[in-house]
Amino acid sequence: MKTKRLPGHLDSALQEAAELLQAGETVAFPTDTVYGLGAHARSADAVKKIYEAKGRPLDKALIILICDKKQLQEIASDIPETAQKLMDAFWPGPLTLVFKQRQDTVPDYVTRGLKTVAVRMPNHPVALQLLQIAGIPIAAPSANLSGHASPTDAEQVYRDLDGRIAAVVDGGPCSVGVASTILDISGDTPVILRHGTITREQIEQATGLRIQDAAGSASV
Numbered sequence: 001m002k003t004k005r006l007p008g009h010l011d012s013a014l015q016e017a018a019e020l021l022q023a024g025e026t027v028a029f030p031t032d033t034v035y036g037l038g039a040h041a042r043s044a045d046a047v048k049k050i051y052e053a054k055g056r057p058l059d060k061a062l063i064i065l066i067c068d069k070k071q072l073q074e075i076a077s078d079i080p081e082t083a084q085k086l087m088d089a090f091w092p093g094p095l096t097l098v099f100k101q102r103q104d105t106v107p108d109y110v111t112r113g114l115k116t117v118a119v120r121m122p123n124h125p126v127a128l129q130l131l132q133i134a135g136i137p138i139a140a141p142s143a144n145l146s147g148h149a150s151p152t153d154a155e156q157v158y159r160d161l162d163g164r165i166a167a168v169v170d171g172g173p174c175s176v177g178v179a180s181t182i183l184d185i186s187g188d189t190p191v192i193l194r195h196g197t198i199t200r201e202q203i204e205q206a207t208g209l210r211i212q213d214a215a216g217s218a219s220v
């Protein structure tokens with residue numbers, strides 16, 4: 001497969017990237033954290049290509065990126081009041097929220113059989129524009145071979161994935177460089193599953209709740 005290089009500042013390039021995603025191909029693009037490798041989140045065939053390109057273990061579920069809170073209703077159910085506060089405070093941004101999944105809206109390839117779904121709205125103009133044009137939720141882990149470091153610019157993506165994915169959108173370096181904080185709000189009390197730039201204290205302040213920490217005390 002020849003991997004296309006698409007300049008992120010051109011509308012025509014984002015249009016082409018969006019069409020590839022709609023057609024079930026894999027496309028890498030910048031987000032506020034690291035470069036993501038995206039595929040149509042509602043298509044099992046498309047998501048399978050992410051696992052193949054990365055050599056990602058099949059038991060590791062994927063985060064889904066959206067650009068509009070309305071898209072959340074498509075894939076999540078029982079959205080708690082706390083979620084609204086968190087989205088208002090941190091979206092778009094590096095906070096992934098785990099919701100109960102709306103039944104059978106996301107293939108098992110994304111959630112690995114979990115009854116939940118992990119969702120985030122990235123704070124990056126290229127990612128948001130691409131998601132908007134594509135009009136679909138996009139499953140997107142980091143755009144590197146499994147076990148390698150997460151890429152923070154397009155060149156690092158090429159080095160790992162050239163010939164394995166349909167395209168890379170070059171949008172310059174990512175500003176955060178650290179994966180998103182993951183907060184599970186699908187149960188009775190919110191639990192941090194992974195540390196990131198958004199801290200437990202910030203989450204407690206935004207929600208007025210005490211937050212459990214399943215990811216250990218080390219804060220990144």
Ligand code: AMP
Pocket residue numbers: 060061062063098111114116117118140141142179182193194
């Ligand atoms: P990565 O894409 O490598 O940054 O990893 C995504 C992270 O999201 C992994 O740690 C997954 O375990 C986590 N994840 C994805 N979906 C879910 C979910 N439904 N529930 C809990 N964690 C999830």
Ligand code: MG
Pocket residue numbers: 141142150
């Ligand atoms: Mg990764």
